[in-house]
Amino acid sequence: MTPITRCLARLPAAMAATTALLLVAGGAVRAADDYTLPFYDPGVALLYGVDRDPRPGVQLDYTGKTWSDTSLHPGRVYDNHTGIDYPMPLHSPIAAAREGAVIDTEGGYGTEQYGQFGNFVRVQHDDGRDTLYYHLASRADGGLDVRRGDEVVGGQKVGEAGCSGQCTGPHLHFEVLLAGEDFVQVDPMYRRLWTTWPGRVPFLAAYLRESNAGTVVVRRSKVVTHWVEFRNTGGRTWRSSIWPGRVVLGTWDPASHDSPFQATDWISSWVATKVDAATSPDEVGRFTFGIRGGPPPGSYRETFNLTAQGVRWFDHEALGGFYIPIVVSNLSE
Secondary structure (H helix, E strand, C coil): CCCCCCCCCCCCHHHHHHHHHHHHHHCCCECCCCECCCECCCCCCCCEECCCCCCCCCEECCCCCEECCCCCECCEECCCCCCEEEECCCCCEEECCCCEEEEEEECCCCCCCCCCCCEEEEEECCCCEEEEEEEECCCCCCCECCCCCCEECCCCEEEEEECCCCCCCCEEEEEEEECCCCCCEECHHHHCCECECCCCCCCCEEEEEECCCCCEEEEECCEEEEEEEEEECCCCCEECCCCCCEEEEEECCCCCCCCCCCCCCCCCCCEEEECCCCECCCCEEEEEEEEEECCCCEEEEEEEEEEECCCEECCHHHHCCEEEEEEEECCCC
16 A cells, blocks of 8 residues: 555546636647636636626627627626636635735625625736735635735735625635726636636645655664655746745644654754755656654654645645655664
8 A cells, every 4th residue: 555645636527627618718728927716726616707798788708609698607707797706615715816916905894795896805916917806705804814015926815705795605706907997807718817728726736756655764863865746736836945935845734743853954843845946837846855763763654745835835635645654763774
């Protein structure tokens, strides 16, 4: 039985169907811009997209399909919809789709009531666009993590989903606007602004291999070198030297616990190492670190997970439990 347990990102049927539709509509090609989906859960599916035809009773979706009615078209569009709706549970974390500066917020409405758009965050980016995150929970309820004037990195949590404003159920209404204009929408799906097409969540990874997928045997007070590789299946480049957002391998279960196996090359008592080099989406990142035989002789297990420091732990449930069986021995090597 392999010592690595993992549950690599399995998309629900609804998300898989949406993904297949996007692939047919646009092709699996790399986009020039570096936006990501504004949340961390890869299972969140599109409910409604932008209506690119302003005429009442005429709907033009991101695939180029036109309807001449006022009906709802789940997974596509409804009449005069100016953003993209993603249904999700209350207090689901919302992420900045790109690096930028917070230029406006509202957090005073009730989490599930009042106002047209309710609580929101608006972020200005250096490419001439703004992003808007509507229907958030209230600031008093933990729905806003940022304030006007804050600088954010792509993938940083900016708030939590709510149902404030005109809302029939908890969801995120996400918009991309031309900077400086109030109501000039850009359809990120039609324009293919995502880092990858179809769009990805900011931080996601898939375990590939390690230097020893069996039990690591280390003599008491000695050190062995270990490495593990993950594929970057998210939309953000893994940074190696820039904080916040530097991707590291830290102890898990519980998160950030002091490890008895800390070697001298560890960054801290719970951070084993950072990614060896910057790793773009779809590339493979390696994490190299020492394992020291610190505890008394015996059999142990140390668990790790990836985190973008100061931004977000990776989805441990989606990534799976990465652990290393370790035997500390008094025997000579």
